[in-house]
Amino acid sequence: MATGFFGRLSEKLDKTRQSIVGGVRQVVTGTSLTDETFEDLEATLVQADLGIEMASALVADMRVKVRERRISEVEGLLELLKEELDDALDPGYQPPVPAPDGPWITLVIGVNGSGKTTTAGKLAAKQTAAGKKVLLGAADTFRAAAAEQLTIWSERAGCEILRKAEGSDPASVAYEAVDMGYARGFDQVIIDTAGRLHTKTNLMDELAKVHRVIGRRAEGAPHEVLLVLDATTGQNALQQAKMFTAAIPVTGIILTKLDGTAKGGIVVPIQTQLGLPIKLIGVGEGVDDMQPFDRHEFVEALFNQG
Numbered sequence: 060m061a062t063g064f065f066g067r068l069s070e071k072l073d074k075t076r077q078s079i080v081g082g083v084r085q086v087v088t089g090t091s092l093t094d095e096t097f098e099d100l101e102a103t104l105v106q107a108d109l110g111i112e113m114a115s116a117l118v119a120d121m122r123v124k125v126r127e128r129r130i131s132e133v134e135g136l137l138e139l140l141k142e143e144l145d146d147a148l149d150p151g152y153q154p155p156v157p158a159p160d161g162p163w164i165t166l167v168i169g170v171n172g173s174g175k176t177t178t179a180g181k182l183a184a185k186q187t188a189a190g191k192k193v194l195l196g197a198a199d200t201f202r203a204a205a206a207e208q209l210t211i212w213s214e215r216a217g218c219e220i221l222r223k224a225e226g227s228d229p230a231s232v233a234y235e236a237v238d239m240g241y242a243r244g245f246d247q248v249i250i251d252t253a254g255r256l257h258t259k260t261n262l263m264d265e266l267a268k269v270h271r272v273i274g275r276r277a278e279g280a281p282h283e284v285l286l287v288l289d290a291t292t293g294q295n296a297l298q299q300a301k302m303f304t305a306a307i308p309v310t311g312i313i314l315t316k317l318d319g320t321a322k323g324g325i326v327v328p329i330q331t332q333l334g335l336p337i338k339l340i341g342v343g344e345g346v347d348d349m350q351p352f353d354r355h356e357f358v359e360a361l362f363n364q365g
Contacts, residue, residue, distance in 0.1 A: 068360040071342035075323030078107040087133040107324035108293040148354035150336040162240035164280040169287035171254035174315035179251040180212025187216045196236030196250035197222035198229040230272040237276045263306040270307045287313045293322040311338035318342040
């Protein structure tokens with residue numbers, strides 16, 4: 060039985076593995092790789108939600124390397140694909156963010172149903188378990204259930220929460236959470252925001268206001284803006300990300316529900332097209348099912364047949 064996060068990751072990526080690795084095995088027949096093989100390979104990668112642009116680029120590069128290395132069988136092609144995906148997921152140099160003189164402020168954003176509030180709670184639980192003094196800010200004031208859900212997470216995590224009456228101004232709640240973070244010596248302030256459709260301009264403007272107000276209270280804050288995306292939505296998640304990053308400066312992506320989709324290939328265009336690192340991935344409901352994203356570990360787990 061698989062143990063540890065790598066084992067769970069391997070198990071939870073089974074649907075995506077069947078889509079990509081299983082798809083490659085289906086398209087490679089015989090001992091020669093033909094033009095039709097590469098066309099089918101490209102279609103397989105598109106279906107796994109790498110996107111047409113990314114799939115075309117990968118297959119074009121693979122065609123050249125197949126000739127150079129004289130690859131003729133499926134195992135060699137899979138090894139090459141593994142190598143290509145690992146390279147494509149390299150986020151490049153990420154300059155370190157200097158530690159602030161006060162709490163580390165994290166703003167959690169995303170659309171409805173992406174797992175945003177649960178993610179904020181898991182972040183708080185992880186930081187509390189690491190010995191940090193954490194404050195959760197319930198700036199989703201439109202949905203009473205969100206504040207209740209976050210309160211339950213604060214109790215599980217053993218951290219404090221700031222919440223206000225339903226309908227309160229989200230920006231003022233965020234400001235007060237940051238102010239409380241500085242006044243009472245918190246190490247981390249994690250602010251949950253209302254889920255919003257990326258196509259609603261007024262809601263995106265409100266999110267930008269929340270971001271500005273936090274910056275007025277603490278220069279350079281928020282230090283982290285994490286966009287939570289639902290992997291099961293595939294290419295739509297990429298479009299959501301483009302709209303959110305146009306509205307405020309997102310610093311990283313959290314990709315949830317990778318265990319419930321065959322579209323796990325979406326990690327590639329998200330990281331390559333947005334130029335943003337995937338910071339965390341979620342493969343289940345438990346706190347330990349959300350872990351830092353490691354591209355080598357992800358690709359190894361994806362191709363792990365054991």
